[in-house]
Amino acid sequence: MNRDVDDGWTDPEGADLLSETMAAMYQGVPADSPTGPAAVVGVMQRRARRRRTAKRTALGAGSLTVAGALAFGAGSLLGWPTADPPPPPGQSSSASPSVSASPEPTSALELIQDGFRPRSWGVGDITCGMPAAELASTDEGFRFEVAGEVTDDGDEMSVPFRLTPTSGDPSTEWYGSTLVWIHDGTVVDVPRDFREGVAEPSVRSNGGPVEFPVTVFASNSMCAPEPVPDDFAFTGDVPFWDEDIFPHRLPPGDYDVVVLIQEYNAGENDPYVLSDPVPVTITEDQQVVRRSAG
Amino acid sequence: MSWSDDLERLATERGTALVGYAYVLCGDVRQAEDLVQDALVKVYSRLRPPGKPVEGARPASGMRTILLDGRGATHTEAYVRRTVLNLYLDGWRRQRKWAQIEPVVATSDWVRSPESGITARADVVHALTRLTPRQRSCVVLRYFEDMTIPQVAETIGVAPGTVKRYLSDALHAMRDVLQPDGAPGTAIDSGRGTR
Numbered sequence: 466m467n468r469d470v471d472d473g474w475t476d477p478e479g480a481d482l483l484s485e486t487m488a489a490m491y492q493g494v495p496a497d498s499p500t501g502p503a504a505v506v507g508v509m510q511r512r513a514r515r516r517r518t519a520k521r522t523a524l525g526a527g528s529l530t531v532a533g534a535l536a537f538g539a540g541s542l543l544g545w546p547t548a549d550p551p552p553p554p555g556q557s558s559s560a561s562p563s564v565s566a567s568p569e570p571t572s573a574l575e576l577i578q579d580g581f582r583p584r585s586w587g588v589g590d591i592t593c594g595m596p597a598a599e600l601a602s603t604d605e606g607f608r609f610e611v612a613g614e615v616t617d618d619g620d621e622m623s624v625p626f627r628l629t630p631t632s633g634d635p636s637t638e639w640y641g642s643t644l645v646w647i648h649d650g651t652v653v654d655v656p657r658d659f660r661e662g663v664a665e666p667s668v669r670s671n672g673g674p675v676e677f678p679v680t681v682f683a684s685n686s687m688c689a690p691e692p693v694p695d696d697f698a699f700t701g702d703v704p705f706w707d708e709d710i711f712p713h714r715l716p717p718g719d720y721d722v723v724v725l726i727q728e729y730n731a732g733e734n735d736p737y738v739l740s741d742p743v744p745v746t747i748t749e750d751q752q753v754v755r756r757s758a759g
Numbered sequence: 760m761s762w763s764d765d766l767e768r769l770a771t772e773r774g775t776a777l778v779g780y781a782y783v784l785c786g787d788v789r790q791a792e793d794l795v796q797d798a799l800v801k802v803y804s805r806l807r808p809p810g811k812p813v814e815g816a817r818p819a820s821g822m823r824t825i826l827l828d829g830r831g832a833t834h835t836e837a838y839v840r841r842t843v844l845n846l847y848l849d850g851w852r853r854q855r856k857w858a859q860i861e862p863v864v865a866t867s868d869w870v871r872s873p874e875s876g877i878t879a880r881a882d883v884v885h886a887l888t889r890l891t892p893r894q895r896s897c898v899v900l901r902y903f904e905d906m907t908i909p910q911v912a913e914t915i916g917v918a919p920g921t922v923k924r925y926l927s928d929a930l931h932a933m934r935d936v937l938q939p940d941g942a943p944g945t946a947i948d949s950g951r952g953t954r
Contacts, residue, residue: 468901472908474923477930479937480902486883487903491779494870500792502774502799506767514764516804638891 531632573646573715577688583655583711591655591725593688597647597742600723604736606633608642609726611741615755622681622753624743626724629674633744638740639726644681646741647721654686654715679724681743683751689713717749719756765835766803773836780840783899784847786888798842802835841914844900848892848915883934894929897922 468476498504570576579594591600602609613629628639643656691710721742728735744756770776774795781791781798887895893915900911901922908926912919930937 467905467907467910470907473919473927474908476902477937479930479933482879482883482937483898483904483933484905486880487783487899489880490783490884491776491903494782495777496775496780496787498775498778498788498792501778502770502792502795505796506770509770509796509803510763510766512761512800513803516800517762632918707853 481683507673556689570627570713571716573648573686573718573720574651576686576713576716577651577653581688581690583687583690591645591652592654594653595652597650597652597721597723600645600647600652600739602736602738604633604728604738606631607637607738609738609740610722615743617752617754621732622743622745622755623678624681625676625678626740627674627676628726628738635673637728639728643725644679645723645725645739646686646715647723648715648718653720654655654684654688656687680754681722681745683715683747683753685711686713686715714751715747717747717751719744719746762803766799769836769839770799777836777839777843781843781847781953783903784895785845785892786884786895794843794846795839798839798846801842802839842872844896848896855925879936883933886933886936889932894925894932897925898929901926 468480502509537735577593608627608629608631610627610629611624613625615625617622625754629639644654645652645656646654689711691712722745723742724740725737727737746754747757748754777786777795777798780790781794785791785794871922887898890898896915897911900906900914901908905916908919908922912922915922917925
């Protein structure tokens, strides 16, 4: 048995009970579930077939399909968090005729759907269109602030942050760092997942302040949903989470970006901390650059 | 056999076992079913069958499987299991929404076994819910899949020391149900001492 191997770890008493319990759990799942894999084979076959077709199309059509994927904002469609980079800045989403034939709005406020909340986003009470003044950390035991010079390389920005426990548990582990975009005092984009903008998958302060960089880049707004067209060919993972697609970039303009990190727990409604707002500008070619506050 | 037939075979013959594995990981049957469905779709969306690795390529690490029900598992099934683990670790925050919709928690019937106390196992099932996904994954890989510390570390892509920390924290969190009566502090602390 592998657990007898001397690998620098001594299994405690009670490990057998743990093993037995998990074995019983494994064997105790009902075999006749109406929503189990056997009952939804057809659904899975259709989903897999659609993906395979899209992949073959991608292999055959090359750059045409890649361009289509970018036009549809594939980076924002992913159902699961992904380490894939976002679509490169400068790739316009305007070549998306089957999604929306109307011209792109010039203001984020015209773009977004007030009160919308993406299905894949379930943190706190943050919704599209809410006043930025109502954004508040749900864990007040930490100070989360910009800790140094913001750098940008023309495509994206890197912002050094410092998380300092004040009255909070210093051993708290934090997961992800996600971006909330604000325009004219209104939330115009919420994160698509918990890896958006993340530099490290998790952060633990270990008793003192911890510093880490957060990458800020322009992406499609999750506050501007569109229905999935019938003939839509997914080139990435099927967006099984969201019932919409999000093909619209935030328009060029001035924004404030707030970074959100959430406690790494398994419970519901884990507390989160919001950073100071970082003033940025999205340029005409979708680059994110620093902007002086004021 | 086409990929479609193979998917159907795996779903019908091994679907329950796969959901069982996912259930051990996430502790929610509905969530487990969705995890398995998404893992199967992901695996069978590959144009290269998972059972046919690239020639000359090193086998993927951690591609092991468990045979608790005494039936053989294919390489594809092992691949699906690993995909389930990755999806669980990567997407756990979104998965919580499933549980919000319709929580299906363990009952004593599901952990019933004639040779062990029902209550003790139900307590362990409940105690597992206290763990973070990473802690729980380490516990599952160590005490369910019977992996060594280095194997666990390689499978989830962290250092062995990190695995020990997760295990230590997990077992500490579960100490009230794992420690035998009358032996306070001895069992779990022995694990913590090996860090």
